[in-house]
Amino acid sequence: xxxxxxxxxxxxxxxxxDVELRxxxxxxxxxxxxxxxxxGQGLEFLIYFQGNSAPDKSGLPSDRFSAERTGESVxxxxxxxxxxxxxxxxxxxxxxxxxxxxxxxFGPGTxxxxx
Amino acid sequence: TQLLEQSxxxxxxxxxxxLTVYCNSSSVFSSLQWYRQEPGEGPVxxxxxxxxxxxxxxxxxxxxxxxxxxxxSLHITAAQPGxxxxxxxxxxxxxxxxxxxxxxxxRGTQLTVWP
Numbered sequence: 052x053x054x055x056x057x058x059x060x061x062x063x064x065x066x067x068x069d070v071e072l073r074x075x076x077x078x079x080x081x082x083x084x085x086x087x088x089x090x091g092q093g094l095e096f097l098i099y100f101q102g103n104s105a106p107d108k109s110g111l112p113s114d115r116f117s118a119e120r121t122g123e124s125v126x127x128x129x130x131x132x133x134x135x136x137x138x139x140x141x142x143x144x145x146x147x148x149x150x151x152x153x154x155x156x157f158g159p160g161t162x163x164x165x166x
Numbered sequence: 167t168q169l170l171e172q173s174x175x176x177x178x179x180x181x182x183x184x185l186t187v188y189c190n191s192s193s194v195f196s197s198l199q200w201y202r203q204e205p206g207e208g209p210v211x212x213x214x215x216x217x218x219x220x221x222x223x224x225x226x227x228x229x230x231x232x233x234x235x236x237x238x239s240l241h242i243t244a245a246q247p248g249x250x251x252x253x254x255x256x257x258x259x260x261x262x263x264x265x266x267x268x269x270x271x272x273r274g275t276q277l278t279v280w281p
Contacts (some may be wrong), residue, residue, distance in 0.1 A: 055208070084268075084269075086271075091276070092273065092274075093172075093252075093254060093271055093272060093273035093274040094209070094254065094271040094274075096268070096270075096271070099268050107268060142208050142209075144208070153197045153199055153214055153256075153258050153269065154211060154214070155199075155201075155209075155211065155256075155269060156211070157208025157209050157210070158208050159206070159207055159208050160207075160208055
């Protein structure tokens with residue numbers, strides 16, 4: 052079946068511009084996560100959506116970052132007024148349900164380059 | 167503060183050698199997972215361990231969960247170049263204040279196996 056998909060796969064933007072990254076989770080998965088991965092680094096948690104519960108936004112690095120999810124479908128991560136330090140791969144993952152939340156399925160990521 | 171500490175951070179070995187990577191914490195986890203990430207792709211789940219003392223084998227890979235559920239190890243026998251990648255451990259924390267369903271990732275061990 053279809054896995055997690057993300058778009059665009061690559062994004063180059065100028066400093067100060069806004070960008071929007073999209074994640075399509077696996078159909079039926081209730082949980083959705085966004086992570087940031089800088090070159091050669093591990094995963095940095097950004098935000099977690101679980102069904103209709105309030106999202107865990109504790110990992111968002113600044114108020115320039117925001118994310119939305121409509122129901123249990125698509126999510127968008129928006130970065131306003133991008134800075135060079137925002138350059139990274141942004142990974143999205145989804146999980147089947149609250150019981151099996153440890154089974155995270157990752158998308159291929161969006162590589163963001165801020166010039 | 168990193169909840170899960172992985173060591174070593176980098177490991178470079180010759181084909182055929184054995185290796186062990188470690189994932190340690192002062193916190194207790196209800197479950198712990200290992201992922202492998204190859205360049206340009208998202209992490210892929212290798213195994214989940216949930217019981218203290220549990221040992222799981224996946225071909226040449228052996229995963230162990232500590233008795234106290236605070237640490238884990240991954241042992242690879244007769245490493246091959248195809249084992250090259252970033253190995254990440256991740257845990258579902260039982261610590262007060264942690265979010266149900268959220269996984270906490272270590273920074274990863276970058277393994278390179280030379281032919």
